[in-house]
Amino acid sequence: MKQQEQRPQTSLLKLFNDLLPLGGLLPKFFLIGFGFTLGIIASFCLMNNQIFNSHDTHFSSSPPLQVTQSALVQLSLLISPPAPVTSQAQPLAPSLQITSSVNENGIEEKDDHQLIGWKDYLKPLEAMHDLNEEELLWRASLVPQIEKFPYKRIPKVAFMFLTRGPLPLAPLWDKFFKGQDGFYSIYVHSNPSFNESEPQGSVFYGRRITSNKEVRWGEFSMIEAERLLLANALLDFSNERFVLLSESCIPLFNFSTIYSYLTNSTQTFVGAFDELGPVGRGRYNHHMSELIEIEQWRKGSQWFEMDRQLAIQIVSDNTFFPLFKKFCKRSCYADEHYLPTVVSMRFPKTNSNRSLTWVDWSKGGAHPARFIRTDVTKELLDRLRSGSNCQYNGNTTNICHLFARKFLPSTLDRLLRFAPEVMRFDK
Numbered sequence: 001m002k003q004q005e006q007r008p009q010t011s012l013l014k015l016f017n018d019l020l021p022l023g024g025l026l027p028k029f030f031l032i033g034f035g036f037t038l039g040i041i042a043s044f045c046l047m048n049n050q051i052f053n054s055h056d057t058h059f060s061s062s063p064p065l066q067v068t069q070s071a072l073v074q075l076s077l078l079i080s081p082p083a084p085v086t087s088q089a090q091p092l093a094p095s096l097q098i099t100s101s102v103n104e105n106g107i108e109e110k111d112d113h114q115l116i117g118w119k120d121y122l123k124p125l126e127a128m129h130d131l132n133e134e135e136l137l138w139r140a141s142l143v144p145q146i147e148k149f150p151y152k153r154i155p156k157v158a159f160m161f162l163t164r165g166p167l168p169l170a171p172l173w174d175k176f177f178k179g180q181d182g183f184y185s186i187y188v189h190s191n192p193s194f195n196e197s198e199p200q201g202s203v204f205y206g207r208r209i210t211s212n213k214e215v216r217w218g219e220f221s222m223i224e225a226e227r228l229l230l231a232n233a234l235l236d237f238s239n240e241r242f243v244l245l246s247e248s249c250i251p252l253f254n255f256s257t258i259y260s261y262l263t264n265s266t267q268t269f270v271g272a273f274d275e276l277g278p279v280g281r282g283r284y285n286h287h288m289s290e291l292i293e294i295e296q297w298r299k300g301s302q303w304f305e306m307d308r309q310l311a312i313q314i315v316s317d318n319t320f321f322p323l324f325k326k327f328c329k330r331s332c333y334a335d336e337h338y339l340p341t342v343v344s345m346r347f348p349k350t351n352s353n354r355s356l357t358w359v360d361w362s363k364g365g366a367h368p369a370r371f372i373r374t375d376v377t378k379e380l381l382d383r384l385r386s387g388s389n390c391q392y393n394g395n396t397t398n399i400c401h402l403f404a405r406k407f408l409p410s411t412l413d414r415l416l417r418f419a420p421e422v423m424r425f426d427k
Contacts, residue, residue, distance in 0.1 A: 129210055133228070140231035141316040155240035155263050158233035160187045161204075162215070162225055163247040165194040168409035170202055172250060172416060175425050177203045180255045185239055187232050189225045191215060220325050222302065222335040231315045234308070241265075243305045248370075248406040249357065250415060252385045254424045258402050266393050268310050268347070271300030271355040272340035283337065285327040291319065292341060300340035303357035303405070310347060317342065352391070358384050358401035370406045376414040381422045 131139065161167065167188070177184060186207040191214055198204040209232045215225045226244060233239050241262040251258060274297070275281065284297045306314075320342045328334040343351050360369035371380075390400035407415070419425040 131210070136228070136231045137315050140234040141312060143312055149237075153238055154182060156183055156185055156236065156238045157259055157262055158185050158187060158236070158239040158242045160226075160229040160233060160242060160244050161189070161247065161249075162222070162229065162244060163188060163190050164215075165190055165247075166196060167198065167204055167247050169247065169250060169407065169412055169415070170198055170204055172412060172419065174201075174203055175416070175419060176251050176255055178425075180259075183255070183259055185233065185236055187229050189213070189215070189229050218333050218335070220328065220334045223321075223324065223338050226302070226335075227315055227321075230311045234311055234315060240308050241305065242308070242311050243356070243403075244303055245357070245403060246303070246405055248408070249303075249403050250405070250407050252358070252381065252402055252404055252423060253399075254426075257399075257424075261392075261399065261402060262305065264393070265307075267350055267352040268307055268343070269305040269352050269354060269356045270339050270343045271304075272298040272344045272351065272353050273300060275299045283328075283332045285332065287327045288323055291323055292345070296341060296345050297337065298340035298344045299336050300353075301355040301357065301359065302335040302339070303355055303359075303403075304339055305356050307350075310343070310350070313346070314339070314342075354390060354400070356400075356402045358404040359406075368406060370408055371411055372408055373410040373414060376407070376411045376418070378418055378422055381418060385422075 167173070177186075186203055188204060188208045189211055190208055192212050193214070197206075197208070209228060211225065211228050213221055213225050213228065215221045229244070230242060233242055243262070253261075274295075280299045281294055281297055283299075284292075284294050286294075320338070324334050324338045328337060344353075360371075363369045384401060384404050386398040388400050389396055389398055391397070392399070
């Protein structure tokens with residue numbers, strides 16, 4: 001009986017003696033774990049310290065080791081258990097791109113940028129932008145090598161107005177463009193000293209381009225301003241035809257007629273002819289003979305119309321443009337010779353050698369005749385619209401001029417009165 005009572009006591013004592021060696025191992029495990037944790041903390045501190053002192057040379061003394069908050073955060077991420085997987089992932093929005101950069105102080109900064117979509121890429125710049133002239137001409141000269149457009153492209157006509165200041169005939173043009181959104185674009189070059197703007201309801205509102213060119217009559221600055229207008233218009237990939245107009249120009253037909261005439265034409269419209277007298281070849285400068293012979297010298301109207309291919313060639317011209325700028329001065333009048341000569345030399349087969357803008361030179365002198373209020377009649381407008389014959393796409397037509405000038409501001413009320421009936425603005 002006594003032997004049976006002593007057996008449980010003996011068993012408990014034996015179990016305690018068996019566990020005693022394991023108890024000696026526990027402090028060792030704790031010690032190893034503590035050392036491992038301390039090593040990780042020290043590693044992250046050294047890494048953090050090295051990043052923020054990357055600009056120091058190996059000659060500089062290292063700062064004392066510190067356990068930074070960044071290191072502790074990174075350590076907690078390392079030893080923390082992974083986050084539970086949710087049933088539905090939350091991806092970033094496809095339009096958001098997160099990038100990082102290092103600022104001047106060596107600190108990493110994250111920036112959020114919106115990805116540029118297809119529509120954003122095709123959208124042209126506003127008329128007022130921060131591109132300088134060199135940047136503008138470079139961008140305007142870019143040409144896609146794949147001719148087929150990867151989107152539905154509706155060709156537009158770029159109406160470019162070279163003005164001194166205000167546009168007194170703007171109400172007439174407002175009626176002309178009414179209801180034609182998406183088929184045209186407008187660009188206005190005014191002298192830098194002009195600070196006024198058209199009312200918000202006008203098609204000309206906000207269409208003034210960035211330029212510090214002060215244009216003077218008969219000087220090369222007119223060519224520079226025309227090229228800036230072309231360059232700005234080329235930024236819109238949809239612009240296919242380009243018309244240069246002035247503040248005294250009027251349309252002779254409604255928009256649909258002019259749009260169809262231009263977009264269906266197989267030729268450009270730059271007036272060019274060989275004038276043998278003093279106002280033609282007499283303006284030729286023999287310093288140009290290395291590139292232009294006197295027999296190639298041409299004269300014509302500055303009021304042109306051209307397609308996109310020719311417009312790109314003009315804004316990219318680094319051969320004839322500087323030549324004219326250097327040698328066509330004073331009585332040379334570059335606006336009457338630069339385009340006619342260059343187009344006749346380089347693109348004679350695709351040019352019609354006529355202007356689409358009607359001008360009255362019958363009175364002689366250095367400037368064309370001007371129309372005042374009493375000059376504007378139905379008979380005058382009809383004569384300007386169909387009073388001559390010319391070639392269009394290989395066929396004879398009596399529609400030779402789509403625009404006319406010079407109409408003074410006093411003609412506006414009569415033009416607005418006759419526009420619906422004669423020019424069919426309401427069609």
